[in-house]
Amino acid sequence: MGGAKLPPSPKDSFPSPGKRSVATTVAPCRGRGQGWGPEKGLSCSEGRRDWSQGVSPLKYVRPESIEQALEQLASGVALGGGTTLAPRRNSLETVVDLQGLGLSDLEVAGGKVVAGAGCSLQQIVEAKGTMVEALVEACRREAAWNLRNMATLAGAVLACDGRSPLTTALLAVGARAVLAGGEVIDLDDLLDRRPLAAGTLVTALQWKTKATMRYEQVARSPADRPIVAVAVGHTDGAAHRVVLAGFGDRPVRVARAEKALAADDVRAAGEAAAEAYAQAGDAWASAEYRSHVASVLVRRLAAGDKAPREKG
Numbered sequence: 001m002g003g004a005k006l007p008p009s010p011k012d013s014f015p016s017p018g019k020r021s022v023a024t025t026v027a028p029c030r031g032r033g034q035g036w037g038p039e040k041g042l043s044c045s046e047g048r049r050d051w052s053q054g055v056s057p058l059k060y061v062r063p064e065s066i067e068q069a070l071e072q073l074a075s076g077v078a079l080g081g082g083t084t085l086a087p088r089r090n091s092l093e094t095v096v097d098l099q100g101l102g103l104s105d106l107e108v109a110g111g112k113v114v115a116g117a118g119c120s121l122q123q124i125v126e127a128k129g130t131m132v133e134a135l136v137e138a139c140r141r142e143a144a145w146n147l148r149n150m151a152t153l154a155g156a157v158l159a160c161d162g163r164s165p166l167t168t169a170l171l172a173v174g175a176r177a178v179l180a181g182g183e184v185i186d187l188d189d190l191l192d193r194r195p196l197a198a199g200t201l202v203t204a205l206q207w208k209t210k211a212t213m214r215y216e217q218v219a220r221s222p223a224d225r226p227i228v229a230v231a232v233g234h235t236d237g238a239a240h241r242v243v244l245a246g247f248g249d250r251p252v253r254v255a256r257a258e259k260a261l262a263a264d265d266v267r268a269a270g271e272a273a274a275e276a277y278a279q280a281g282d283a284w285a286s287a288e289y290r291s292h293v294a295s296v297l298v299r300r301l302a303a304g305d306k307a308p309r310e311k312g
């Protein structure tokens with residue numbers, strides 16, 4: 001079966017601090033919060049707060065092989081799109097830019113989607129038609145266009161909180177993470193391992209093309225992050241996955257709801273979702289509201305679910 005190899009993200013053509021794997025010492029930018037380049041050449045506004053006062057320089061390295069990256073990650077922080085690291089740049093000593101590792105391909109072949117850790121969120125959006133549509137839509141909801149062009153798949157998942165549409169969708173399709181060294185683990189387990197031990201490198205995420213998934217969310221506006229989101233998916237045949245999001249530090253699978261759906265008990269699945277969010281109150285919504293909406297969304301998605309069931 002011929003596979004579709006999709007073009008790399010425009011991020012790859014962004015100017016970067018260096019092409020070779022040499023260590024570059026980067027002084028913190030004055031005034032701008034997100035510049036990663038050397039201080040020379042940056043157009044930082046004068047008269048703003050001087051961030052360089054009392055801050056050590058930032059060491060930037062760009063390995064060209066996984067082995068080199070693993071060595072450097074023992075004492076440095078992986079740099080994907082850098083969008084969560086940029087605001088923390090003054091507390092970082094060494095960043096290891098992963099752009100030179102060739103991890104930005106997105107391939108759909110042999111019944112699998114294999115998305116490189118460094119593929120941009122926009123690449124996934126542009127792959128519409130080659131994978132579960134609801135997952136592409138969840139990725140579009142993850143961030144606006146500018147951010148989608150910078151943020152990487154691994155970075156988004158590893159930096160996610162409970163309101164991440166993309167991580168919710170990936171959990172529901174049974175995505176697995178490939179680590180440098182060959183270990184392949186469930187995305188669920190990867191999230192449990194956060195913060196990752198020094199020297200851990202995610203090289204790709206993968207999931208089956210025949211995975212199905214439906215996603216719904218409730219938010220303050222169509223472009224806002226969800227207050228409650230639910231994804232109901234199937235990895236293969238009757239293996240149900242029910243994922244709740246909108247609260248806390250990560251989206252969660254609801255095992256009781258999954259079991260209820262496997263027994264065709266949609267009402268019990270709704271009750272399990274309500275119970276899972278029974279304490280999920282914060283400044284955005286009360287626990288009572290979230291619990292009720294979670295139950296409604298699970299029942300709605302499950303009722304419209306057309307997943308194939310395994311016979312016998």
Ligand SMILES: Cc1cc2nc3c(=O)[nH]c(=O)nc-3n(C[C@H](O)[C@H](O)[C@H](O)COP(=O)(O)OP(=O)(O)OC[C@H]3O[C@@H](n4cnc5c(N)ncnc54)[C@H](O)[C@@H]3O)c2cc1C
Nearest residue numbers: 078080081082083084085117151152154155156158159202
């Ligand atoms: C203006 C703006 C608005 C934002 N809005 C939101 C928002 O509304 N909600 C939200 O959740 N986030 C938001 N973010 C945060 C951020 O954009 C996303 O979480 C983003 O998807 C992170 O992806 P990245 O590639 O930039 O990650 P990075 O910042 O590069 O990395 C994130 C983390 O993952 C680690 N990492 C990255 N790649 C790998 C790898 N291959 N292996 C091991 N570790 C790795 C990094 O070391 C770091 O700890 C916003 C950021 C900005 C700048």
